[in-house]
Amino acid sequence: MRKGIRNWGPPLLLLAPSLVLVAIFVYGLIIANIQVSMTDRHSLAAEGAFVGFENYITLLTEGRFLHSLLNLVVFTVVFIAGTMIFGFIWAWLLDKGVKAEGVFRSVYLFPMAVSFVASGVVWRWLLNSAEGDRASGLNRMLQAVGLDFLQNSWWNEPVWGMAAIAMPAIWQLSGYIMALFLAGFRGIPDELREAARMDGASEWKLYRHVIFPQLSPIALSALIIVSHMSLKVFDLIMAVTKAIYQTEVPATYMWIALTSNDYAKASAIATVLLVIASLFIIPYLIHTMREEKRSS
Amino acid sequence: MRKRMSILAGALAVGLALTGCSSGGSGGSDPDNPDQVEVFTWWASGSEKAGLDALVEEFNSQYPDIEFINAAVAGGAGSNAKAALASRLESGNPPDTFQAHAGAELSDYIAAEQIQDLSNLYDELGLKDVFPADLIERLTVDGKIYSVPSNIHRANVTWVNTEVLESAGIDPMKAPESIDAWISDLQKVKDSGVDAPLAIGTEWTQMQLLENVLIADLGAEGYAGLWDGSTAWDSDGVKTAVDHYDQLMNFVNQDYAGLDWDAASQIVIDGNAAYNVMGDWAEAAFTQAGQTWGTEYTTWPTPGTDGVFDFLADSFTLPVGAPHEEAATDWLTTISSAEGQKAFNTVKGSIPARTDADPADYGEYQQSAMESFANDTIVSSLAHGAAAPIAWSSDISSAVGKFGSDRDKDALIQALVAAAESALS
Numbered sequence: 001m002r003k004g005i006r007n008w009g010p011p012l013l014l015l016a017p018s019l020v021l022v023a024i025f026v027y028g029l030i031i032a033n034i035q036v037s038m039t040d041r042h043s044l045a046a047e048g049a050f051v052g053f054e055n056y057i058t059l060l061t062e063g064r065f066l067h068s069l070l071n072l073v074v075f076t077v078v079f080i081a082g083t084m085i086f087g088f089i090w091a092w093l094l095d096k097g098v099k100a101e102g103v104f105r106s107v108y109l110f111p112m113a114v115s116f117v118a119s120g121v122v123w124r125w126l127l128n129s130a131e132g133d134r135a136s137g138l139n140r141m142l143q144a145v146g147l148d149f150l151q152n153s154w155w156n157e158p159v160w161g162m163a164a165i166a167m168p169a170i171w172q173l174s175g176y177i178m179a180l181f182l183a184g185f186r187g188i189p190d191e192l193r194e195a196a197r198m199d200g201a202s203e204w205k206l207y208r209h210v211i212f213p214q215l216s217p218i219a220l221s222a223l224i225i226v227s228h229m230s231l232k233v234f235d236l237i238m239a240v241t242k243a244i245y246q247t248e249v250p251a252t253y254m255w256i257a258l259t260s261n262d263y264a265k266a267s268a269i270a271t272v273l274l275v276i277a278s279l280f281i282i283p284y285l286i287h288t289m290r291e292e293k294r295s296s
Numbered sequence: 297m298r299k300r301m302s303i304l305a306g307a308l309a310v311g312l313a314l315t316g317c318s319s320g321g322s323g324g325s326d327p328d329n330p331d332q333v334e335v336f337t338w339w340a341s342g343s344e345k346a347g348l349d350a351l352v353e354e355f356n357s358q359y360p361d362i363e364f365i366n367a368a369v370a371g372g373a374g375s376n377a378k379a380a381l382a383s384r385l386e387s388g389n390p391p392d393t394f395q396a397h398a399g400a401e402l403s404d405y406i407a408a409e410q411i412q413d414l415s416n417l418y419d420e421l422g423l424k425d426v427f428p429a430d431l432i433e434r435l436t437v438d439g440k441i442y443s444v445p446s447n448i449h450r451a452n453v454t455w456v457n458t459e460v461l462e463s464a465g466i467d468p469m470k471a472p473e474s475i476d477a478w479i480s481d482l483q484k485v486k487d488s489g490v491d492a493p494l495a496i497g498t499e500w501t502q503m504q505l506l507e508n509v510l511i512a513d514l515g516a517e518g519y520a521g522l523w524d525g526s527t528a529w530d531s532d533g534v535k536t537a538v539d540h541y542d543q544l545m546n547f548v549n550q551d552y553a554g555l556d557w558d559a560a561s562q563i564v565i566d567g568n569a570a571y572n573v574m575g576d577w578a579e580a581a582f583t584q585a586g587q588t589w590g591t592e593y594t595t596w597p598t599p600g601t602d603g604v605f606d607f608l609a610d611s612f613t614l615p616v617g618a619p620h621e622e623a624a625t626d627w628l629t630t631i632s633s634a635e636g637q638k639a640f641n642t643v644k645g646s647i648p649a650r651t652d653a654d655p656a657d658y659g660e661y662q663q664s665a666m667e668s669f670a671n672d673t674i675v676s677s678l679a680h681g682a683a684a685p686i687a688w689s690s691d692i693s694s695a696v697g698k699f700g701s702d703r704d705k706d707a708l709i710q711a712l713v714a715a716a717e718s719a720l721s
Contacts, residue, residue, distance in 0.1 A: 042687070044382070044408035064694060130551035132491065134568060156553045158701045244499050245697030246553055259379050260690040261404050 030274065037267035044261045055268040065269070068248040074162040075169075075249065076230040082170035083226050084219070087177025094178070095185040105182075108175035116172065120239025123168040127240065129153035155240065155247050165247055169236055173229070177222050184218040185211070217291075224284045231277050325365050325391075327619035332363045333627050334620070335612075336384075336391035338377035340370035343580055347644030351446070354639040355630045362623050367391050385410050390615035392624035397681030398445050398611035399434055400523065404685055405613070406442055412614040413440040417625060423632055426650045430674035431607070434682065443611035446631045447646035450665055451575045451677040452508050452598045452606035455561065455582065458591065460570040464488035471596035475512050475540045478599040482547045485570045492549040495569035497560035499697040502552070503689075504679035505573045506541050506696055512600025513537040516673040523676070523683050525720050529713045538705050545703065553700060564593070573598055575608070575680070579661050580645050589661055597668075605672040608680035609649060684719065691715035 037055055041048030059065050090108055094101055111119065126137040131151045135143055139151045154164040188211060196206045234251035241247040243256055250273050257266035325334040339348040345368075352364050369377035374395075381394055390410070396402055405411045418424055418441055424432055427445070435441050454471070461468040464485040472478040485493035496502060511519045514533045521527030528534070549555075549563060557574055561581045564572045572578070576595075587593050597604070612631055618624050630636040637648035638657055647658065647666050655663045676682035678689055695711035698704075 044385070044404045044410060064698075067698075124554065128551050128554050130549065134549070134551070134563075153550060156551070156701065161701075241554060242498065244553060245694050246701050248694075256690055256694075259375055259382075260686040261382065262687055 033267045033270055036263055037271050039264055041264045042262045048264060051264075055264050056272070059265065059268050059272065064245075064248070065250070065253065067245075068250050068253045071162045071247065072231065072233075072249045074160065075166050075233060076227060078163045078166035079169045079173075079230045080223065080226050082166060083174045083177045084222065086170060086174035087222070088181050090174065090178040091181030091185060094182055105179070108178050110175065111172045112176045114172065116169075116236040117239045119168055119172060120236050124240045127154040127164055127167070129156040158246070161246055162249075165237060165240060168240065169230070169233070173226060177226065180218050180222050181215065184215045188214045220284065220287070224280060227280050228277055231273065231280070325367075325619065329363075330620060330622065331361050332365055332620055333393070333623035334365040334367050334391045335627060336367040336369070336377070336381060336394035338369055338374040338395065340368045343577075343644050347447075347640045347646075350639040350643045351631060351636060354636050355627060358630050358633070358635075359623075359626045362626060385615065388617065390618055392618045392620045393612045393614060393627055395446075395610055395612060396443065398443055398609040399676050399682030400684050401681030401686055401689075402442055402611075402613070403437065404687075406437055410616055411442050412616055413442060414444065414614060414628070415439075415441050417444070417628060421629060421632060426634075426652050428651055428670065428674065431609075431649060434607070434674065434676055435611075443613045444628045444632045445609040445611040445649040446637065447641050447644060448607055448609050448649050448669060449575050449577060449646050449680070450605055450668070451504055451608055451680060452511060452601045452604065453574060453576050453578070453595050454598045455564055455572045455574055455578055456594045456596070457564045457567055457570050458594055460485065460490060460493075460567055464490070464570070468594055471602070472599040474600045475509060475544075479540070479543050479547075482544070482571070486547060490568070490570060492547060492563075492568070493570040494544060494547040494549075495560045495563040495572040496545075496548045496552045497555035497557050498553060499693050499700070500679050501555075501557050501560060501574065502700055503693050503696045504575070504677070505544065506537070507606065507678040507683075508573050508598040508601060509541045509544065510534065510537045511604055511606060511675060512598060513540060516604045516675050519675055522716070525716070529716045530709055534712070535709065538708055542703065542705055545700070553697070575677075576647075576661065576665055577645060579659075595661065603672050605668050605674045606677050607669070607674050608677040608682045688715055688719035691718070 036048075038050055038052055039048030040051045040054070090104075094104060098104060128137050128139070129152075130136065131139050131153070135151065138154070142148065142150045153161075155161040157164070192210055192214075193206060196210045201209070232251060233249060234255070237243070237247050237249060237252055238255075243252045250269050254266050254269040254273070257269060325332060337344075337348060339345055348366075348368070352366075355362075355364060369380045377395075381391075384390060385405075385408075396405070402411065423444070427435075431445070431448075432441070435443060435445070456468050458468040461481075465488070466481055466484060472481050482493045496505060507519075510522070513536050514522070514527060518527050518533055522529065522534075549560075549569065552560070557578070558581055561572050561574060561578045562585075563569045565582060565585045565587065579589075582589070582593050589595070596602075612628055614621065614624050614628065631640070632650075634648075634650055634653060637650055637653060640646075641648045641662075642657055645659075645662070647653075647662050647669060651670050653666065655666055658666065678684055678692065681689065683689070684692070692712065692715050695708055695715060698711070699708040
């Protein structure tokens with residue numbers, strides 16, 4: 001018994017502060033948030049009465065919220081596809097052997113060091129929707145190279161506008177995905193490739209049966225990382241367009257609800273966001289836990 | 297050795313827990329010191345900051361013993377400040393006085409019993425005699441007044457580039473009689489080769505244009521009725537206004553959604569547009585660009601709104617539980633005094649709320665605005681928190697932004713009706 005406490009006592013003591021803090025400030029606040037979201041607290045006035053899921057029902061039948069979800073879907077799809085494709089292509093090219101690899105690596109990885117807010121200010125200018133005489137940013141550049149027909153109103157376009165906002169995000173995170181994939185490529189021993197070639201595998205078959213399977217865990221983590229970033233996107237949109245209808249996503253809608261003192265609605269949106277994010281994260285956690293069990 | 301390690305670890309854990317619990321220091325305001333006043337604003341830069349500084353100087357000369365503590369929160373036209381303020385009020389740690397738009401925007405704080413009734417202060421200082429009756433009426437909620445205005449702005453001003461209009465063969469000094477006449481002028485300007493004669497910016501500036509059109513088409517009384525339910529949001533008047541608004545949107549710059557008001561004003565200053573509807577704070581943008589009122593640019597009340605003053609005001613409140621209530625009352629006394637209003641408004645470019653101010657102290661535009669304010673019918677601005685509570689104006693803002701991208705008139709009216717229903721219920 002005494003020996004037991006000696007074993008687990010000190011580690012528990014060390015962990016205790018962070019356990020307590022996490023319990024209060026993460027899980028405690030999640031519960032508090034869900035509590036508020038089930039009241040009719042739509043103003044500054046302190047306590048609201050319990051209304052169950054009413055706020056969620058109004059939210060999910062509200063055109064504005066569905067619009068923000070649709071925006072989020074467009075953003076997420078374009079963002080994930082863009083970063084994965086560019087990240088993979090760059091990593092593949094670097095792996096194939098490019099001169100001055102270090103330079104390329106830093107060039108692509110560098111945008112990740114810039115915050116969304118800072119790069120958003122620049123992209124705000126690049127993606128402005130003026131065409132013709134008053135054009136600037138990308139529209140001006142398209143004019144200058146004679147591609148006038150490609151000018152468009154970017155994020156101000158009603159349905160696909162969110163794809164334009166994904167461009168800065170792709171620019172910023174492809175390098176990171178590239179680094180992940182590159183590490184994956186480098187982790188595959190040369191012997192494997194040589195063995196496959198000895199067995200007469202074509203280049204395509206080599207990738208299909210040897211390299212891709214080895215890269216899939218990395219692809220999965222990359223996917224989880226970018227998708228949860230995408231679901232939480234807030235700062236980028238605030239920096240590029242501010243909180244306006246055209247580019248509204250749940251996170252910016254939550255901010256608007258909060259600043260107009262509608263606490264119940266804001267916390268309901270927060271809970272919906274949490275649920276969506278966990279739909280991505282939980283399967284991943286289960287997957288990694290199984291992997292770990294299998295390998296141990 | 298092992299034992300020592302565990303003691304060390306335990307000590308470390310306790311230490312960590314303690315630092316985790318200790319509070320993060322005080323904000324400079326000491327509740328036990330009566331000679332302090334903590335003033336919360338979003339005036340942190342530009343002419344607003346300069347105005348606040350002038351006001352503080354006046355305050356210091358009127359009450360030399362009281363220390364002024366500036367609790368300004370910068371950014372986002374007050375949206376950051378409002379979030380910060382909400383959390384301070386929520387946690388029972390209010391500043392001694394805070395800035396808020398006068399009018400309906402205060403209704404949330406009033407309903408939550410977070411600010412105090414100032415009627416006695418009004419009586420004591422005789423403010424009901426020096427503020428216009430229309431303004432007093434707008435500040436009064438259930439017979440009580442909760443804030444002291446520091447300045448007045450006008451939101452129904454059209455800014456006109458004279459050169460652009462002259463080259464289209466229009467007399468810039470004469471305002472069109474109605475929105476219809478204005479639309480035909482806009483067409484003339486467009487025909488003269490200006491792509492986008494009407495400059496506009498992001499959601500709230502669109503909302504301000506819509507509010508101007510509503511005033512023009514409904515009249516002052518009908519417009520005021522929108523906010524108490526006596527004018528229906530699907531009435532013919534509103535439909536006409538939405539139709540007019542839709543036509544006006546045919547003449548605007550296509551990059552509007554991403555522009556703030558100053559960028560939209562700049563388009564007029566540069567001569568790439570003829571008109572911009574903006575509050576009178578745009579005056580500073582024109583004068584700073586070296587333009588003179590009456591030559592390079594001119595202003596008139598938005599067509600159809602002549603004789604109506606679409607007002608908004610910044611005002612100060614007395615929160616419940618303010619640690620230095622007496623000093624806060626002194627601050628409110630200073631900003632309501634003739635000297636305080638003069639010190640602030642001559643620098644900020646707005647006009648004083650008091651009718652007994654000397655026009656000679658102010659610039660040419662301000663003088664004309666002061667005259668209108670004293671004589672015109674006063675209505676409350678939607679885009680600036682005077683007409684509707686925050687949640688309502690936020691719903692309207694979103695509906696207007698949606699209209700900006702899909703131009704669906706029926707959907708706009710439906711959304712306006714829905715917003716009114718949920719706000720008035």
